[in-house]
Amino acid sequence: MSTKYEKQNPAFYVLIAILVFMSIGPVLLMFMNSFKLDVDIISGTSGLLFLPTIQNYEKALCDVLWYEPDHVDFCSLKFGGAFINSLFIALISTFLTLVIGCMAAYALVRFRFMGRDTASLTTLMVRMVPPAVLLVPVFGLWNNEFCLDKEGLVGGFIRDTFGGRGDVCLAGTHSGIILIYVAMNLPFVIWILQSFIVQVPRSLEEAARVDGAGPFQVFFKVVLPLIKPGLAAAAIFTFRIAWNEYLLASALSDRNTKTVPILIVNNMSEFNVEWGVIMATGMLLAIPPIIFTLFASRQIITGMTAGAVKG
Amino acid sequence: MSRALANRLTPYMFMAPAVVIMTMALLYPLMYMVWGSFRDWNPSQTIGEAEFVGLKNYITLWNDPNFHESLGVTLRFAFFVVGFEMLIGVGLALLLDRNIRGMSVLRTLFILPMMIAPVVVGLMWRYMYHPTVGTFNRFLDDVGLPKVDWLGQHALGSIIIADIWQWTPFIFILSLAALQSLPRSALEAARIDGATAWQQIIHIKLPLMMPVLIVTCLLRLIDAFKVLEVILVMTEGGPGLSTEILALRISRTATEFRELGVAAAMSNYLLVLLLAFTVAMFAFTSLQEKRAARIRAAVEEDE
Numbered sequence: 001m002s003t004k005y006e007k008q009n010p011a012f013y014v015l016i017a018i019l020v021f022m023s024i025g026p027v028l029l030m031f032m033n034s035f036k037l038d039v040d041i042i043s044g045t046s047g048l049l050f051l052p053t054i055q056n057y058e059k060a061l062c063d064v065l066w067y068e069p070d071h072v073d074f075c076s077l078k079f080g081g082a083f084i085n086s087l088f089i090a091l092i093s094t095f096l097t098l099v100i101g102c103m104a105a106y107a108l109v110r111f112r113f114m115g116r117d118t119a120s121l122t123t124l125m126v127r128m129v130p131p132a133v134l135l136v137p138v139f140g141l142w143n144n145e146f147c148l149d150k151e152g153l154v155g156g157f158i159r160d161t162f163g164g165r166g167d168v169c170l171a172g173t174h175s176g177i178i179l180i181y182v183a184m185n186l187p188f189v190i191w192i193l194q195s196f197i198v199q200v201p202r203s204l205e206e207a208a209r210v211d212g213a214g215p216f217q218v219f220f221k222v223v224l225p226l227i228k229p230g231l232a233a234a235a236i237f238t239f240r241i242a243w244n245e246y247l248l249a250s251a252l253s254d255r256n257t258k259t260v261p262i263l264i265v266n267n268m269s270e271f272n273v274e275w276g277v278i279m280a281t282g283m284l285l286a287i288p289p290i291i292f293t294l295f296a297s298r299q300i301i302t303g304m305t306a307g308a309v310k311g
Numbered sequence: 312m313s314r315a316l317a318n319r320l321t322p323y324m325f326m327a328p329a330v331v332i333m334t335m336a337l338l339y340p341l342m343y344m345v346w347g348s349f350r351d352w353n354p355s356q357t358i359g360e361a362e363f364v365g366l367k368n369y370i371t372l373w374n375d376p377n378f379h380e381s382l383g384v385t386l387r388f389a390f391f392v393v394g395f396e397m398l399i400g401v402g403l404a405l406l407l408d409r410n411i412r413g414m415s416v417l418r419t420l421f422i423l424p425m426m427i428a429p430v431v432v433g434l435m436w437r438y439m440y441h442p443t444v445g446t447f448n449r450f451l452d453d454v455g456l457p458k459v460d461w462l463g464q465h466a467l468g469s470i471i472i473a474d475i476w477q478w479t480p481f482i483f484i485l486s487l488a489a490l491q492s493l494p495r496s497a498l499e500a501a502r503i504d505g506a507t508a509w510q511q512i513i514h515i516k517l518p519l520m521m522p523v524l525i526v527t528c529l530l531r532l533i534d535a536f537k538v539l540e541v542i543l544v545m546t547e548g549g550p551g552l553s554t555e556i557l558a559l560r561i562s563r564t565a566t567e568f569r570e571l572g573v574a575a576a577m578s579n580y581l582l583v584l585l586l587a588f589t590v591a592m593f594a595f596t597s598l599q600e601k602r603a604a605r606i607r608a609a610v611e612e613d614e
Contacts, residue, residue, distance in 0.1 A: 183336030
């Protein structure tokens with residue numbers, strides 16, 4: 001690179017060092033504590049001198065480990081199952097949000113049609129609705145209204161195949177949580193993808209049209225490959241929200257569909273906090289977003305600026 | 312089907328999935344909520360089975376001192392969080408807007424806190440605030456200062472600090488982007504005219520950044536009303552009601568006390584509040600955009 005770097009005051013570097021320390025200090029602290037025994041965490045004998053142990057991780061992952069660690073007598077924390085639920089829900093909802101959001105953004109940018117302005121404005125408005133506001137109606141709807149009658153054909157079939165006695169409702173299923181995450185993330189994704197699609201040159205699309213491609217072929221073969229950076233940014237944000245969300249998941253999930261954040265909160269509110277295990281679960285939940293950040297920080301920043309500046 | 316008709320239908324086919332999902336899981340629930348707020352509704356009933364009570368839920372809330380308390384907590388939280396984050400974030404951006412080696416690495420490290428789950432942030436800080444084993448009190452103890460009851464008496468302040476830690480980088484990154492896209496000519500002209508660094512900030516940089524700053528501020532404000540997990544993990548709303556923000560109260564009322572009607576009315580209050588903020592901010596943005604445009608025009612005329 002040919003950019004010239006100015007020489008800076010030493011105080012300037014000190015400031016930067018402090019900022020970096022403040023920013024990642026707590027994360028490093030948690031990382032280190034997740035390798036300590038509870039005795040070491042509580043006694044606090046010097047922060048850096050300790051014998052690292054993976055006992056906490058073994059305890060957290062006890063239900064998916066292929067061996068039985070001898071210090072775990074009873075596997076109470078079913079972390080592995082929750083981890084798989086989290087992964088499943090986050091990946092599927094990210095994929096669906098991207099496909100659906102991308103199509104909608106394309107229509108809003110490239111076509112003039114009746115109802116376009118209404119759709120655009122509504123998208124903008126529902127972007128600010130907090131999950132806490134959605135909680136009440138979604139809780140009611142998913143439990144009581146979005147159900148298949150057990151006397152009906154489909155409901156009866158599902159009930160007979162998967163068991164259960166009552167009606168088949170959205171609450172407590174993976175689909176129920178995925179549906180609300182897709183809906184919640186759509187406005188944001190549509191919004192930032194619009195600013196990327198606008199930049200795709202129209203002439204490319206017209207050339208494809210002349211060669212005989214239909215609108216869907218143009219969209220999938222010409223437009224999608226060109227907006228990959230935008231898709232990456234949108235994917236990271238959607239995944240992050242679906243992966244981290246607690247409130248709606250806790251209201252809509254049951255014993256078998258709960259995600260990792262719920263598990264962490266449940267363990268926090270218990271009287272005797274096992275710091276080591278809690279830190280290990282926290283670390284496991286934090287790892288995917290941290291990896292994303294390290295590999296795709298450029299896309300994240302692009303997405304953030306597109307989301308804000310265009311807003 | 313004729314070709315022309317097919318072409319007319321194309322946009323609707325692209326829009327359809329999004330419209331179906333958003334209607335089913337956002338718009339319909341929101342209408343359902345408004346409808347439910349007029350009813351004495353609990354989670355085991357469909358809305359049709361619940362008794363219609365008119366404005367009773369709204370009046371109950373209006374007369375409930377606890378509701379006012381949590382409304383106050385929410386507003387105080389949002390005000391301090393957004394205020395401090397804007398000050399620190401914009402300040403840092405102005406200070407760090409230079410060509411330095413490794414800026415992209417720094418930015419990556421700064422955005423890390425934002426990506427971590429609020430639940431995890433909550434537990435990290437709950438540990439650091441712990442009265443005996445926590446990092447802060449240990450440090451205070453080591454340097455011979457009295458310990459602080461972080462999550463007791465000063466709970467709201469402590470939560471605000473945690474939020475500042477997580478979200479100041481957001482404002483920092485956006486302000487930095489705004490700063491770096493300012494017209495170089497304007498800054499150059501000011502420097503030649505002999506403006507001091509401070510004058511450049513006040514008269515050129517800040518007014519030109521203002522439209523972006525306002526949108527940033529709005530986004531943070533809306534997010535501040537969404538914060539819930541961090542507080543739930545750190546204090547569970549306590550001690551007393553001192554950190555029970557509205558979002559937490561809504562979720563309690565709905566899931567613990569099973570009063571969906573009251574919770575729905577509360578959600579409506581919150582929604583109206585957010586709407587008012589949004590409208591006010593947008594009005595303010597258009598004003599500031601005009602001002603920024605005037606400054607740009609003035610600079611171009613100078614050349």
